[in-house]
Amino acid sequence: MKKRYSVIIVSPDNSQKPRQIEFTLTVKKILIAAAALFFLAVSLLAIANVAQASYIKEVQRKIAYSEALEKEIAAKKLEIDRLNGITDLINADLQAIAEYESEINSVLDLPSPAGAAPELSRGGSGEREAPVAASLDEAAVQVAAYTQSMKEIYSASLAFNETLRHLPTIYPTKNGVLSSGYGYRSNPFGGRSSEFHDGVDFSCPIGTPVYAVAAGTVISSSYESGWGYKVTISHGNGIVTFYTHNSRNLVQAGAVVDKGDLIAYSGNSGRSTGAHLHFGASVNGVSVNPLSFYESKD
Numbered sequence: 553m554k555k556r557y558s559v560i561i562v563s564p565d566n567s568q569k570p571r572q573i574e575f576t577l578t579v580k581k582i583l584i585a586a587a588a589l590f591f592l593a594v595s596l597l598a599i600a601n602v603a604q605a606s607y608i609k610e611v612q613r614k615i616a617y618s619e620a621l622e623k624e625i626a627a628k629k630l631e632i633d634r635l636n637g638i639t640d641l642i643n644a645d646l647q648a649i650a651e652y653e654s655e656i657n658s659v660l661d662l663p664s665p666a667g668a669a670p671e672l673s674r675g676g677s678g679e680r681e682a683p684v685a686a687s688l689d690e691a692a693v694q695v696a697a698y699t700q701s702m703k704e705i706y707s708a709s710l711a712f713n714e715t716l717r718h719l720p721t722i723y724p725t726k727n728g729v730l731s732s733g734y735g736y737r738s739n740p741f742g743g744r745s746s747e748f749h750d751g752v753d754f755s756c757p758i759g760t761p762v763y764a765v766a767a768g769t770v771i772s773s774s775y776e777s778g779w780g781y782k783v784t785i786s787h788g789n790g791i792v793t794f795y796t797h798n799s800r801n802l803v804q805a806g807a808v809v810d811k812g813d814l815i816a817y818s819g820n821s822g823r824s825t826g827a828h829l830h831f832g833a834s835v836n837g838v839s840v841n842p843l844s845f846y847e848s849k850d
């Protein structure tokens with residue numbers, strides 16, 4: 553016999569007659585399967601709903617992110633404009649530096665650095681044209697190149713200054729009056745003979761300060777017959793100056809003197825016809841007119 557099931561439906565207030573529904577095992581299985589399918593469908597819907605909610609959240613997050621990006625891009629554009637402005641300012645400065653570099657090089661008589669930044673320098677022979685940096689990166693390269701160039705100019709200027717320090721550019725006395733020039737002249741002690749005057753004379757009272765006309769080393773300081781008290785200084789590059797007829801020498805052989813150092817007081821010692829300073833010079837052992845140092849070399 554087929555197993556049968558029944559369900560009795562009773563109304564809560566007994567107003568209706570109870571009803572009995574009978575069904576077989578097959579129907580029961582169908583009902584259970586239907587219930588399971590229904591439950592499955594509801595579950596799938598719920599899962600789909602959760603997934604959709606999370607998708608919506610993700611989309612909202614992306615929209616917010618994209619809005620933030622747009623704002624950031626706008627800010628970056630402003631920043632790029634600002635940086636471009638700075639590049640322009642640096643270019644103006646580079647232009648000024650290039651002009652100064654060229655001026656300094658001509659003052660120091662240096663060759664122009666040809667190609668601290670070859671990819672940007674135009675022309676090529678001698679003058680370096682002012683660079684134009686297209687970006688801050690290029691500007692940084694240019695500034696680095698000029699920094700190097702300035703270092704070289706600094707070194708050259710130190711060398712130039714050192715050379716200048718050792719060249720006679722000041723007179724040995726501040727208030728002497730040139731009384732006798734360089735070269736052959738009639739003998740100041742009388743007679744018909746002429747003598748070679750190895751220097752120039754500055755007429756000045758005894759005790760007038762005598763200064764080193766350039767930096768150097770005192771190679772002798774002594775009394776010599778004829779010259780009287782004499783100081784001789786070697787300035788390097790073969791240049792030697794000497795100061796004679798002094799009343800008193802203030803430096804000794806071996807002393808290192810700077811340009812303008814007080815080295816003696818003028819006098820009338822040795823073979824002299826009156827109070828004066830005799831100032832002489834030689835280059836590489838050959839006597840020269842000391843005044844030639846002060847003449848313009850142009």
Ligand SMILES: [Zn+2]
Binds near residue numbers: 749829
């Ligand atoms: Zn003289």
